[in-house]
Structures are given as structure tokens and as C-alpha cells.
Amino acid sequence: MLLRYGSPVRAGTNHLIFSDLQSWTDIYGPSSNPCLKDPTVYEGFSVLGNPNLLSTTDRVIHGRLRRLLSHSFSLRGLADSEPLIAEKVQQYVDRTVAGNRGKEVDMLSRTYELYLDIVSWLSFGRSFDCLKGQNLTARRDISHYFSVVPLVAFVPIARYVPLRGIQEGLAGLNRLIEFASVNVDAFLEKSNYRSSSSSSGNIVDKTDSSSQEGTLLNNLAKAVDPDTGSKLTREDLIEHSILFLAAGSGTTSATLTFLLWECGRNEKIRGQLVQEIREAFPDPEVMPNYERASQLVYLKCAISETLRLWGPLNASGPRLSPGKMISGRFVPKGVLVETCTYTTARDPGVFPNPLTFDPSRWESPTPEMKKMSRPFSYGPRNCIGQHLAEMALTLTVCRLYQLYDVIPTPAMDTDFMRQEDNGVLEPKNKTFYVTPYEADRKR
Template structure:
């Protein structure tokens, strides 16, 4: 029994020893056994690694913050360096070290105030060379004839690539590209100008008088429907429609019929693009959730206009190559010039198609609307202009090319309108080398701002500048000396200025011949910047037929 008891008592030992291999709390530990180390993740390893991960994140965040602060400090030092470089140039006090004069401009924009009037005040107080700060960029406003002559008459001062580069595309869609207006490289510009110049020659433009008369007559018919002395309408809207019809047919052989319906695809696209140009001045608008639908419509409008332009180019080129009688418009002349140069750059032709279409109709419609506004405000000038039209045209319907030269007082009225209300108020150049203007040193790599609106309203250049006085441009009056440039000056002046003034003269002559003009009371007649300068209220008018116009006939 004792032996059996001993056997029974000894049998469990082996299992206990074996169990000790797997049981840390067993007696195996005292016999030299130790458990193998467990991987960290098996014993709450995540809790031990988490602090290390957070430390890395904190370290990275601290490093990023330090680098950001260092970059900010370095940028502030750079801005201070720029200030020191330009602070010898007179200018209004900066409202902010970093933002410069921008907060003042932003407040005016929010209140829908007209910012060129602020620049006019600065020009009169600090001119003729005025400094304007925005972050690290400095622009210099020049309001001296010496400066205008230097920077506009010489080809060595290119257009500012940053400013005009913004017109290359509109919300990501190629817009004006490298057109005559936007291209900064002088050789590229000169090549384009050589191709396009024949399309704007005097002999060719005379052939467009038929189109000018045709579209102007269609406008008169529309206005006759409103000429009851009671119907109020926007003169800007009507002028915009007729100039769109003119540029469509005279430049590209397109019958747009905007006078009948300005909501057809192409006129509507041009209107939407002009709205886009205004909105694009805010660089953040394309990121605003509430503006996405508008941005999409603007992009589609740009694509539509370029697509129509491409179709026009392809069809016209095919007609020319097949020896068919091509429509004699500006596009035909451009394609012939392009063929002679052997360039075949359709994208560049499209860029100029967009430029003529958008800028060509907008500027002329604004000029005519402002002229109607000024004549309505000055009945004695209106009466004299109508008397001249009656003398030159009599009762005939169409205006001949020879008649344009005889309408001298109307020419003075149109020039005076451009002095006070230039649709394109100014232009910019890039100063590549240091220059001295009126004794003030301007550093290299500076944006130069030249503004005909501002100079046209300064007493030092025009007596009683806010008075509308066409006599300033009479034959015997002294000529403005580099202080009046609504179409710019020098080699990069507007190629379409003769086209535009012929068109405007025909439309205005017919309008003065047919109607008495009355401005509706209560309008502000304020100006706004919307890509171009235009009247805020659109110049609301009422018309009555003139008794002398009833005998007008073809």
C-alpha cells in the first residue's frame, strides 16, 4: 500500500513539470525555466507605441510651424526691402505693412465705389509719379506727358506679363491667349500686326460702310417701336446689341441678330463672358460654392465662342483654297495674310477672334451710351450736333463715307465723350531697366500704370476738366499733348480704332437724325468697372421721333 501510495504520489510530477513550461506562475520558474518574450502587440503594445507616434506628429507639426514662421519672417524682410527700394516715390500712406493700399481698394469695391476716382485724388495730391503697394508688388502710376510719351511711344517697354497673362485664360479655359492685346513679346506681336494690318486699312474699311448702315438701320427700326415719349429702355442694352451684330457680320460674316434676340447662344455667350471678366477680378470666386454654376456657364461660353470661331476659320479657309468667292470681311483678310506668312497658327487666330468679338463690341457700345448720356445732359450741345447732322445728311437714310469727314462737330462730341468716359481707362507696361521720370527714379522690374481717365480729368491738362465741352477738340484748339489716349498711343495702339469710330459715327448720326433724346430722371449716372468702364444704370432713356426725320428715305 505504501509503495502504491508512493507511485500514485509521484505520477503527477512529470505533468506539473511539463505544465511549468507553459505556466509562468508554476514552479518551473524556480527551476531555471523562463517564458519566451511576447511581441509588444501581444501585451498592449499599441499603448506603448502610441506615445511615440504622437511624439513624431508633434515634432513634425512643430517643425512645420517653425518653417512657416521662418518663411513669414523672411517674407516680411523681403517686403521691408521692397519698401526701402520704393519709398522715395511719393504715394498715399500704406494702410497695412503687408497688404499696402489693398484694404482701401477692397473697401471701395465692397461699397461699389468707383476706384479710378481714388487714383485721381492720389494723382492730384502726390503726382506726377505715384507709388501703389500690394504685398511685395509695387505699381507706379504715371500722370505726366513725359512719362506717357516714353512708355507708350517706345517699343522697348513691353506690356506687363503678370497683368495681361491673367487674360490668357478665363477660369481655366483659353480666352484671349496670345492675341494682339495680351501678347507681351514684341516680335510675336509685330508678326501678328503685320498679318492683321491689311484688314484694317482705310480702303478696306470703306467697303464696310454698307454693313455699318445696314445694322444701324436695324437699330433705328427697333428704336422707332419705343419712340412714343413714354417707353423707358436701357440705351446700353440697345447699343450693345447693335455693336455685336456689326462685329459679327463685318469681322466674321456672321448674322447674329442680337437686336432681335440677345438670348440666342452667341450673344448670350459674349454677355456671360463679360460678366466672367468682372467676376474673375476676385481670385477666390472660382472656389466659392455658390458661384460654381456661374463659373461653369462662363467656361461653357468661352468654349462655345472658340468653337464657333474655329468653324468660321475652317469654312473660310476651305472656300479660299477652293477658289470660291469668299465673304470680304476681316477674317478673310486675316487668313490671306496668314497664308502669305505661312504660319498656320489657328489658335492665335482664334485668340484674336475672341478679342475682336468681346472687346470690339463692348467698347463701342459703351462709348455711344456715354455720348447719349452727355448729350441728354447738355441740350444745347445736342441741338448743335443735330443741326450739323441735318445739314450733312438731310433726309437721306444711309451715311456715305464722305459724310463722315463732314460731321466735324459730331467728331468733337465723340472725342470729348472719350476724354471723360473712356471705356478702356488705361494700360500697363513693364519697366525692365531703371528709369527717371520727372526727376523721380523708378527701379527696374516695376509695373507702370498709365491712365487716360485720370489725366483727362486733371486741371493741369484740361481747363474745367469735369465740364463736357466738345470745343476742346475743335480745329483751332491746342492739341492734347500725351494726356489723351483712349485708344492708347504708339506702336501698340488699338488696331480697331478707325473701324470703331466709323461704326460709332454712323450709328450716332442716324440716332441724332431720327430722334429727340430724353434721359429718365432719378438715375445716378455713376460709373462702374466691369472689365470696361460703363454706366451703372445703363442710361435709361425715352425717345420721340424728330419731325425733320419723317422724310428720311433710302
């Protein structure tokens, strides 16, 4: 990754990458003359061809979808889902750590499976149950979303190319579509919802079911746009359920992995973090709750520092300049522009010793720190799943450190853990070995 602070980097003849504070506002902030998404970049990210939060470049359609989805991803909307998340976290701890005390265990795959299980449960009302050994291809199938979906959208003939990678990707994508379709249909029938005779018609709420209360699918199916009175269609629900799986599993898994690595290899940082968690939750028989856990100061600092230094995405996505001033220079209409989150989060003028993992820097963050570290992007197109990611991550870290000391093996050095960009920045070796020990409660 090229780090250059101040002046933009020219990534191509028609593409500028910025790394300064003002570019965040100029490119992504609310504006009467906004930098819109480029259709040639985004519109391919649709499984069924329906516009979704990621793919749509139309401001009106995006506004409607955002209004319909926003409550489900708010802390209030997620409150009823906490028991579902906590149950999966406990299952993850039991299957990954509890039976491997004092032994080396690879946590990366299981961590990915945890968040696949959580997001699939919330999205469909039914989990993949990867942690139980079911749907073993789910992780690989999800990985094809960001490669195969845009490929066949922009080059339709590609689906007929007899290359193994393409055909395996299409098979995986079809498994996701089938899983999503079957479970969305089952949910709608069970919940006594029905669609209009048109495949693009709104879902009409006949009765209010509590059978899936607390799941995203239930909240999304009941959501009504206050401006138009419209609801999400069956196809909308399938489209967004698959999108949430792709966007919400690998990103959270990578973040937890790097947090455990950094805290695990620094005894002082780990000691301060586990002490805070175990004092807040002294009874190992009682699962930490998010209301209390989210108020733990040093835990919040550790998560913020992990997202700054090891954020799972290296950029906030390209936009098209409408022809306006960006960071003090005029950028002609049609030029692709973006702010590189990887670079802004390492600006030495804002973050002293920027490559050092130091959670304490967030105990009294400056306004510039908050504005330059934006792992969930910024503006009306920022990540709608931020609260879900924070809840799942917080509960997992709390439960792990409440019960165990998790120490990376010596092989997990800086080179081994170097990030590789596969749509999500994750450890290049695709493994993360640790040795868990029973918590020392005399600490």
C-alpha cells in the same frame, strides 16, 4: 478714382501710376529700351493658349501679328465693310427706337447687342443676330472673357472649383469657342482655304474668294506678313475673333451711351449736333455714309469729348520698367509702371473745367490736349480697332440724330450714370432709359 497730377501714385510696393504728359512717351512710346508687358499680367488673356495682340509679351511675335492685322483695321481695309455696319445700325434704330417714339426705352442692352452683331459679323462672316433675339447669352458670355480666361490660365485648378460664377463663366467661354470654331471652319471651307496638316501650320490660300469680301475674317485669312511670308493659322483666327468681340463691343457701347446721355441732357449741345447732322444728311431715306460723316466738325468734337470724359478704359495697362528714367525720375528694373488715362484726361492744367462736357474745346485743340487724352492708348501697342470703333460709333450717332431726338429720362441723373469698372467703364445701373421723338426738320 484717386486723382493726382504730377507725381506718380504708388499703387503698391512695386507699382507706380503716372498722370503726366512725359509718362506717355517714356512708358508706351517707341524706344530702344522699352517698357515691356509683364507676362504675369497679360499672358493669361488667351482662350486657346495662342499668343494674340493683347496677350503676347514677345516683341517679335507682336510685330508679326500687328503686320498681319493692321490692314484689316485700317480705314481702307474697313471700307468694304461699311455696308455691313450700316445695315446693322439701321436694324438697331428700327428695333430700338422706331417703334418706341414717345415711350421710355432702355437703350443700353440693345446698344451692346448692336456692336456684338457688328463685330461678330466682321469677325466670323456670321452675326450673333442678338438684335433679332438670337444668342441671348452672348453678352454675358463675352463678359466672362476678362475674368475667367486669366483665372484658369494662371490657376488651372480653378476650372474644377464648383462655384457657380466660375462654372457659368466656363460654360459661356465654351459657347464662344464653339461659335468661333464652327464659323471660322465654315468660312475657311466655303472660301476654299485649307490648313496644312499641322494644327499650327499656315493657312494656304488656294483661291481668292469674294463670298465674304469686306469682313475682317476674309481680310485676316488672306493677310500675308511681308517680312516672313507667313499667314494666320486657324487657331490664330479663332483666338483673335474672340478677342475682337471682347474688346470691341462693350467699349463702343459704353461710349455711345455716355455720348447720348451728355448730348441728350444739354439742349444747346444736342441742338448744334443734330443741326449739323441733318444739314449734312437731309434725306431720311438715305443712310449717312462714313466719308461725309467723318468730316462733320462738331460730331468729331462730341466724340472726342465723350472719349475724354467717359472713355471706357481707365488706364493704358501696366508695363515693366527696364530700369530707366520715367517722367524725370529713375524707376528700377522690374517695377510696374502705367499712365492713368482717367487722370490725364482730367488734368485741369490742360482741360479747363475738366469735369464739364464741352465738345467745343476740341474745335481748336492744343497739342497737350491731344497728348493727354488718349482713349486708344499710344505707341506700337495702341488699340488696333480704333478706326472700326470710330466708324461704327459715327454711323450710329448720325443715323439716330438724323431721324430722332433722343432724350434721357429724368431718372438718368449723374449718380445713376456713374461709371463702374467691370473691365469696361459703364453705367453702374446697367440701364439707360431714353424717350425718342421724331426729328423736327424745321429746326
